[in-house]
Amino acid sequence: MPLQRAMVRRIGLVLAGTVLAALTLPLLVPMWQREDGRTFCYPFLGPVERFNPDLSGSLLARARAHEDAHAAQCRRDGAVWHFVRRLAPSQRLMAEAEAYCAEATFAVANGGQARLEYARVQDELREAGWFHRFSSDVLADALASRCPQLAATAAREEAEWRAARARRRD
């Protein structure tokens, strides 16, 4: 049917235009005001990671762990699906939860405390503009579902810390 074909072509054109804009716009906008890093996901080329030039040492390593997770998502999903997923807040939340889990896991493997590292990424997820409409419980569940082991360790350490504090007060 010609009408259907025209519609498919129009949708394809809009989608291609949107993807193109999404791929090029970030290069034109100053990106380092609040961000530590960003992963661009290109068709054929794959992921390209960029980092805030002010970062170094352990902060850069953390940002790298986070962006490496996004790069893996890009390779797994492909550029178009990667882009479309990031437009849907619930899908974006899953992608970010996975990346924040990777960041916290990296920090713990390098001597950080699970209790503190987990709380830190939980805060970062809560502060992200994209996720303001989600309740703290939904955000906490998303994070816990991506790294259940780390969440359990953090909860255990938190309970131990509270118990120790209560004992000191007695």
Ligand SMILES: [Zn+2]
């Ligand atoms: Zn991220």
